[in-house]
Amino acid sequence: xxxxxxxxxxxxxxxxxxxxxxxxxxxxxxxxxxxxxxxxxxxxxxxxxxxxxxxxxxxxxxxxxxxxxxxxxxxxxxxxxxxxxxxxxxxxxxxxxxxxxxxxxxxxxxxxxxxxxxxxxxxxxxxxxxxxxxxxxxxxxxxxxxxxxxxxxxxxxxxxxxxxxxxxxxxxxxxxxxxxxxxxxxxxxx
Numbered sequence: 001x002x003x004x005x006x007x008x009x010x011x012x013x014x015x016x017x018x019x020x021x022x023x024x025x026x027x028x029x030x031x032x033x034x035x036x037x038x039x040x041x042x043x044x045x046x047x048x049x050x051x052x053x054x055x056x057x058x059x060x061x062x063x064x065x066x067x068x069x070x071x072x073x074x075x076x077x078x079x080x081x082x083x084x085x086x087x088x089x090x091x092x093x094x095x096x097x098x099x100x101x102x103x104x105x106x107x108x109x110x111x112x113x114x115x116x117x118x119x120x121x122x123x124x125x126x127x128x129x130x131x132x133x134x135x136x137x138x139x140x141x142x143x144x145x146x147x148x149x150x151x152x153x154x155x156x157x158x159x160x161x162x163x164x165x166x167x168x169x170x171x172x173x174x175x176x177x178x179x180x181x182x183x184x185x186x187x188x189x190x
Contacts, residue, residue, distance in 0.1 A: 024154075028156050030159045034110040035112070036112050037113055040146075048147055055154035056114075071088070087104065115131040147180070148181055158176075
């Protein structure tokens with residue numbers, strides 16, 4: 001049996017969070033995939049970060065997410081931000097976040113970058129496209145992490161491999177998420 005990526009401490013904290021809130025893990029599709037963009041949706045509440053982070057600890061998926069490099073350098077919070085999976089990005093230079101993510105995939109044997117393509121907790125009919133083009137450029141699949149508040153369930157749906165037809169692939173992804181209910185359903189995917 002392979003060693004867990006999640007520390008024992010974080011695993012038991014996550015287990016407690018799920019127990020106290022009545023949540024459970026749902027399906028976990030394609031666990032063999034070692035490199036991917038991971039969507040977290042629907043994103044309608046600040047609670048999503050806590051529940052998603054707990055779910056990924058329980059699933060033993062070592063998700064990482066991008067933050068301004070200043071957050072990882074802060075004297076008080078920097079270590080904690082890095083410990084929960086932050087990847088620092090230097091936004092002071094005029095650089096492409098998509099190119100930066102592609103380079104991160106090239107530098108790591110295993111890497112799952114978590115992204116909320118809605119970019120906000122409010123209803124957003126148009127998603128940000130960077131996650132898609134980073135996955136396409138790095139030749140990695142897009143995995144569909146979800147929080148379903150109606151069923152108090154978190155999981156990962158079937159992977160989507162970008163074809164280059166953004167509109168068709170996005171519709172396939174959104175069709176999956178339309179079956180999931182956010183904490184505030186009116187803000188979810190339509």
